[in-house]
Amino acid sequence: MQDSHPIPTPDPVPGADDTIPTTMPEPAEVIPSTEDLLRAAELLAAEHHDAWMRAKAETENVRRRAQDDIVKAHKFSSEKFAADLLTVKDSLEAALSNANQSAESLHAGVEMTLRQLVAAFEKANLAEINPLGEKFDPHKHQAISQIEAPDEATEPNRVINVLQKGYQLHDRIIRPAMVVVSKPKGS
Helix, strand or coil, X not given: CCCCCCCCCCCXXXXXXXXXXXXXXXXXXXXXXXXXXXXXXXXXXXXXXXXXXXXXXXXXXXXXXXXXXXXHHHHHCCHHHHHHHHHHHHHHHHHHHCCCCCHHHHHHHHHHHHHHHHHHHHHCCEEEECCCCCECCCCCEEEEEEEECCCCCCCCCEXXXXXXXXXXXXXEEEECEEEEEEECCCC
């Protein structure tokens, strides 16, 4: 058997729309006034100026500290070397203070002092240039004279006598070696 009763539906309310709004109306956009925009730009400019001034001051401080470090480095660069030379001076003074020493003990003391000096030079990277037999190098040697080669085996332009040793600090020549250089026979 079928049900003869239909499902009741509500009657529409007179004057009511059938549509229900699903979104809220958008508020009108607020446009800031020119005074507000100017005030915001001035604040931003003040912030940027302050940051710039701080960066400038920090840069000046770094520059000043670097200059102070350079001055100190120049002023105290030879401090270690000077401390090493003090032992050499002490040895020389001790040798001079003892009047009753034999020639052998004086010689031994001078050799010990020379070893101390060589050790101080090595610590400071001060290397000796002793170019005997080497080809003449004008960057490291100073030719005092030129003489004929003593034998046929000696090539021309070779150092055959060192009058005074030279020295270099790292790669810089402090004093060139004073040398006598060979020249070809008959020239």
